[in-house]
Amino acid sequence: MAIYENASEITVKMMNLSDASARTAASKSHSDEDGTTVPGGKLLRHVAVSFCLLCVLQVALNISLRLALCIEENYKTLTEERDELKRKLSNFAHYSNQGWVYFSSSFYYISSIKETWQDSRDDCVRRGADLMIINSEEEQEFTRKYRQIMWIGLTDRETEEVWKWVDGTLLTTSFWHSGEPNNYEGTNEDCVAVNYHDYKNSWNDLECVIKNFWICEKKMTL
Ligand SMILES: [Ca+2]
Numbered sequence: 001m002a003i004y005e006n007a008s009e010i011t012v013k014m015m016n017l018s019d020a021s022a023r024t025a026a027s028k029s030h031s032d033e034d035g036t037t038v039p040g041g042k043l044l045r046h047v048a049v050s051f052c053l054l055c056v057l058q059v060a061l062n063i064s065l066r067l068a069l070c071i072e073e074n075y076k077t078l079t080e081e082r083d084e085l086k087r088k089l090s091n092f093a094h095y096s097n098q099g100w101v102y103f104s105s106s107f108y109y110i111s112s113i114k115e116t117w118q119d120s121r122d123d124c125v126r127r128g129a130d131l132m133i134i135n136s137e138e139e140q141e142f143t144r145k146y147r148q149i150m151w152i153g154l155t156d157r158e159t160e161e162v163w164k165w166v167d168g169t170l171l172t173t174s175f176w177h178s179g180e181p182n183n184y185e186g187t188n189e190d191c192v193a194v195n196y197h198d199y200k201n202s203w204n205d206l207e208c209v210i211k212n213f214w215i216c217e218k219k220m221t222l
């Protein structure tokens with residue numbers, strides 16, 4: 001009886017082993033199924049990661065290019081500004097050394113000899129300037145302190161009584177002395193000088209062929 005009991009036990013154990021083997025086989029088969037999908041998933045992940053890296057690289061490249069362009073533009077602007085400043089400083093030095101006086105964004109040159117209005121103007125042009133244009137009360141006051149009769153850049157040579165500055169602009173603010181302009185005693189007075197320097201309104205029209213000192217103006221700002 002003991003033998004039969006053992007044999008039965010053995011049979012049960014064998015059956016259990018068989019079940020276990022079957023489960024293992026099933027499990028292995030599942031694992032095999034996974035095994036066929038896992039390499040494909042890895043590939044997809046690799047592709048996705050590579051794509052992201054490419055995007056990041058593209059963005060980084062774009063930023064770098066923009067920065068490079070920006071730096072180049074800034075450098076160009078700075079170089080141009082530096083050159084412009086150097087040119088202006090050189091001009092400032094030039095006019096200062098030539099005895100010009102700086103006042104209110106312009107350099108002024110007062111002649112030491114007398115010439116006709118046209119010769120005076122020609123001299124100013126040769127010096128890179130023109131006869132003075134009086135745009136403000138400050139400029140008018142500035143002329144008075146020299147206490148000289150000086151040609152300025154105002155004339156009605158083109159059309160009588162149409163007063164124009166040498167830059168072609170029409171006269172708006174004027175500082176005519178009392179009774180001027182008057183074509184004195186029927187003469188042809190077409191050129192203007194700062195004349196009566198004791199008065200705020202100091203302008204006088206005179207014949208252009210008269211010789212006077214003159215004042216040139218060269219506008220210049222830093
Ligand atoms: Ca002026």
Ligand SMILES: [Ca+2]
Binds near residue numbers: 156160161183190205
């Ligand atoms: Ca006139």
Ligand SMILES: [Ca+2]
Binds near residue numbers: 181182184189204206
């Ligand atoms: Ca006059």
